[in-house]
Amino acid sequence: MKYIVAILALLAVTKLYVQDQIYRSATSDALIAAYRSNAILACQKIRSDQPAGSAQTYWANPSAITVQVGRADLGVNLWQISDPRWDAAYRQPYLVLTSADPRSPLTCTYDINVNTATVAASGST
Numbered sequence: 001m002k003y004i005v006a007i008l009a010l011l012a013v014t015k016l017y018v019q020d021q022i023y024r025s026a027t028s029d030a031l032i033a034a035y036r037s038n039a040i041l042a043c044q045k046i047r048s049d050q051p052a053g054s055a056q057t058y059w060a061n062p063s064a065i066t067v068q069v070g071r072a073d074l075g076v077n078l079w080q081i082s083d084p085r086w087d088a089a090y091r092q093p094y095l096v097l098t099s100a101d102p103r104s105p106l107t108c109t110y111d112i113n114v115n116t117a118t119v120a121a122s123g124s125t
Helices: 003-045 055-060 086-090
Strands: 064-069 091-100 106-111 116-121
Touching: 003 055, 003 091, 003 116, 055 086, 055 106, 064 086
Parallel strands: none
Antiparallel strands: 064 091, 091 106, 106 116
8 A cells, every 4th residue: 555655646746747847848938939039139239248240140040048037146145035136036037048159158148027138158147
């Protein structure tokens, strides 16, 4: 009887995990499809940290677009819930575009809520 209960518990946990992964994948795909063109345009408008004339080629066809929830670079700790930047640091979705040029360390982070982008080197985003 213990084995049957253990197998049923394992199946329940597996079902929850698979449902969560499907939900996250579908949500990510929907966000990317909805905001891809806005993110590309916003990244192309940013002129700082990019070589002259390269913004069009770097972001016209990015090599990867991923969804990121929250930004660690805002300097807000998890327990600082009264900080006005807390939602941006831990709850808001962002699209992260990787440059089309494989030699470039640049990534562009697009804020979906504010419709703005920031470009930085891959290690500092």
